[in-house]
Amino acid sequence: MPLWVQRASNIFFIARLHAQSSYHPSISHGPQPVWFTKIVCLLCFHHSQNLDLLFSSDYFRQHLDPHIAFTVIHHINNNLNNPGLAFRFFQCTRISLNLVHCIGSFNLLLRSLCQMGFHDNAALVFKYMKADGFVLENSILESVVLGLANAGKFEFAKEILMHQAELGREEGSVVRPFVYNSLLSLLMKRRGVDEAVDFFKDYVLRSERLFPDTCSFNTVIRGLCRVGGVDKAFEFFNDMGSFGCFPDIVTYNTLINGLCAVGQVDRAQGLLRNLELQDGLPPDVVTYTSVISGYCKLGRMDEAINMMDEMITYGINPNLVTFNTLINGFGKTRDMFSAIKMYGRMCAVGYHPDVVTFTSLIDGYCRTGELDQGLKLWDEMNSRHLSPNLYTFSVLINALSKENRLNEARELLRQLKLRDDIVPQPFVYNPVLDGFCKAGNLNEANVIAAEMESKGCCHDKITFTILILGHCMKGRMFEATAIFDKMLSLGCVPDDITVSCLTSCLLKAGMAKESYKVRLASSKDLKTDLSSSKQSVPFKTSLDIPVAV
Template identity: 30%
Template sequence: MLHKWKPFSFLAKPHICCPLSSLTFFKPSVSVARLLEEEPPLSHSPKDPVFEILSGLKKLGFRRFLSGDYFGSVVFSLDQLQVDKIIIFLRVESPDFAVVFFDLMRNEYRFRHSRFSRFVVAHVLAGQRRLDELRFVLEQMLKEEGSGSAPSLCEHLLNGFRDWDKNSLVWDMLAFVYSRFEMVHDALYVLAKMKDLKLHASILTYNSLLYNLRHTGIMWDVYNEIKASGTTQSKQTNSIVIDGLCRQSKLQDAVSFLRETEATRLGPSIVSLNTIMSRYCKLGFTDVAKSFFCMMLKYGLLPDAYSYNILIHGLCIAGSIEEALEFTSDMKKHGVEPDIVTYNILTKGFRLLGQMDGAWIVIQRMLDKGLNPDVVTYTILICGHCQNGNVKEGLKLREEMLSRGLQLSVLSYSFLLSSLCKIGQVHEALVLFYEMEEQGLEPDHVTYSILIHGLCKQGEVQSALLLYKEMCSKSIPPSSLSSGAILLSLCENGMISEARMYFNSLIMNEWAHDIVLYNIMIDGYVRQGNLGEALELYKIITEKGITPTTVTFNSLIYGFCKNRNLAEARRLLETIRLHGLVPTAVTYTTLMNAYCEDGNMRCMLELLREMHAKGIRPTRVTYTVIIKGLCKQQKLQEAIRLLEDMRYMGLNPDQVTYNTIIQCFCKARNIKMAFKLLNEIWLNGLEPTPVTYNILIYGLCVHDQEICDVLFNACQQCGDLTSVYEMLAWTIKSGLLPQK
């Protein structure tokens, strides 16, 4: 139970430790006498447990009495007030026994001590410089008190223990423990109270607080307080400040601070230089990092393996693998042996370059040094082989890891799953996924997303949905990738109703804040010809304050074009700009195609000029649309010239482009030019499609009744259009077709 306890500002300083046998209970010391004045006097009746315990301790000795029957019978009935009285008596007469009794009650009987007892014992431990035990007592107290308890505890210390010996050390340790527990505001409160009391915090406490605040601007306030208080700084102080400035992306300030420390007695530390080197390497400035490496040598600081690893890693990330290897050799020359981290960095460097042969050479060197690959090594190798499309080698490494009793990481499994899904082996990926769970690894949203996307690509939407439900049941929020894959697959398979139901479930669970999901659903409705539902979703987007993208408007423009509502489609082009977005080539091409279909070549060409004016590069599809428009106007030679323009701009025409223009020449009965364009298809490394052959067959039939009869007979005999296409291709290539 908790009892209110009156302040003990009147308690005397602890006496010198003396044997328990010297306790005189009927002539108490001054501090004890005052304690008794505040509380009802101790009864000399055997019924008073405090009196009996203290008497028993005197007569029988400490350990003998505490292991006896009487203490065992009353210990569980003791309350905090009674235990406080026992501890305060013991603290005066025998401080060591006060600590032992405190520990016994806490550890053996799970007794929850009052704040008073904890602070009494804390002062005893501070007086004996038993700092680890002092910290432990305060840690146990703060675990129970929690965040925001500093004002109350400081008030207790201030009123009850102000004049106690080693009081400043208890205050300092309290601030330190608050800081270690990352209760920063509490630690700052304690320091502020210490300043009012003219108590000095140790550099250990200041450093701990600096470390917790190193990512904030308050770090400088604490550092200035250290300087103002006259507390002697340590090299660790400067290292923390430099680390903090680097974390706050104030690299120049960190360098300036380092320069300031050069002139001090401390000088720059290897930790500070490593921190600055690491930051420059992360920013890609490895040459600058190397200059700080030279500074180490200038100050007589010997670079350690960590220093070398920072530079080697920076060089590998920059792609300078040869220089990284040179630094590894330099490392050996200076008596610093490369460790497993060094070899892993080099392996990763070769992996980033896609040079897995080089990675294996590094592994061999590592093995020659007697170092065995660890989980990181295997993860790098598995990821490298999977990225190179060699999932088979990745699976071999997995087998090797399992045989060595090493557990694969979630990252390794994710790469293997992704590689298997890419080559269509989704069911093999699922087997690996369940193996991962059997190994005690928890799949994350990335793992699930890979499998869900893989299943959707295979058209196994129902299996993907089951996996999705499993993920949600584990309270793993779905990612845009997994939700988008399912939604897209449902829409592509024409299951628009099911897609909407799934989409609604995402909204209900507040997982559909991503515009990508809305875009998929809007596009799905548009492709199904349901522009009304698409516009309803667009309305929901605006009401929820979700920012639409150009993709959103592109789908709506396509919908209006499909409905032949070109005026509304054109208005949306202006709406894109009002939202601060930039129309894309897809936007313009969609509108141009609609104008082309409508026979409005003037508006189509206007949009083309607008594209050029705004610096939007036409795509292959854009040119195909323009060619189609020119062909409709019988401007076949201009269409041919546009093919040349496409090649000039690095946009090689594809089969669709060629089919468009070949069809126009066939309709114009210019079979010779149609054949010439077909020949260009082969010359450009393309294969004609069935559509190409159908266009040519139609043209040939119109061109010559004799050829029409030959092809008709061929179709009847073969019964297979593919064979007819092959025969036609051979005839055209051989030049055997009649020329008229």
């Protein structure tokens, strides 16, 4: 045995004697003086690369118990802030001394290792915990499972959750629905609705240890409705009763909003009509606003107004979202008289217009050709210290570009460039690019294209098409082919119009070889993208102002 190991054993022996002399019978977990623990931690710290040798003697095998080990792990992890060393101590004593650690060590290590991102080490600790038949405390379980899910380690999180579900009830520790409901939400955000629904069906509903609640079903129904899977959402809605769950107003509001999103407004209204009769749940402002929004999207403004009058009759006051929805609906149908009237009604009941209100009104005036009136509202909004959002910029830039007021549109782009709180999108820049290209001002168009990239706004298919066609019109064929090559290199597949125009211009310029290369390169990309490509549409911007419901 190396000399330093023998000395360590002697120090530990002396410490053990002192610990036994200070033993108090009221302490059920054995003697653990602070200085005694620090000696062991000090040995671990100074000989961290030789822990196997340090704990190889029979003396340590006989005298290092799970409670002392837990105190050491706690000190190394919390006081020395070294979860890696705590794990190595845990693993060494487990392997070299066959020490069965207490549940406190597992709780502490799993939480700290997951927080530090040492997921491989955490997986090994969990493997030992399973072998010893332990389950985590619920507070630790929630931290570990959600921490793993946030780190993208969903399979590991599911494994821990199901182990807890299988053994937790035997230990009197039932998994709270909050844990798997939160995991469901994270799965939907990170992996998509399909995987979250599969987890809910395969793990939660089929488990005899996990018991979904109404929130569980609401999470799944909301996810399905967001991707248009309303019929599938109704299947889960109909199954709620068999699991002892009952729909609440959130369930109904989610389904009604989902139906309206896919244009089934009449079906949504029918669900609203039966809501109070069937389940004794009175509809609220969200319920009515969802149906109003559905009618507005279809342009059925008379029915939208009737729904608003009905909700007021039942004592439900419309909120700002309700008014914004109706103002936006009237603007989309170019009925600015009714939009302004609704705006006045909104102000009369004490609501102050927000950026959505102004954007809806500006959009309406732009649709009716009253652009100057929209610009007046832009100035009024700024005078009220309301910051325009991305859609406000887009509405005005698109309208100014259509009227060939490119310098004014360009000025708005300069203002947008100064805004760090807005992430620009190609549909904001494309109208101005198109205008300058058609006007033959390619230098300014190239400057705008460079500004897009500097703001982290990637060119889309329409951007590339505008630039290619603009350079072709001016006879700048080398620049056009360079833009085309860049388009392909970024995985953006051109449509037939772009390819036809570019190849035709190349042929007219006497560049038959380059034309052939373009045709060949585009044909390969079109074949590989055939299943996912969308039909090309003429350039235009048609915005739906987002109104939260």
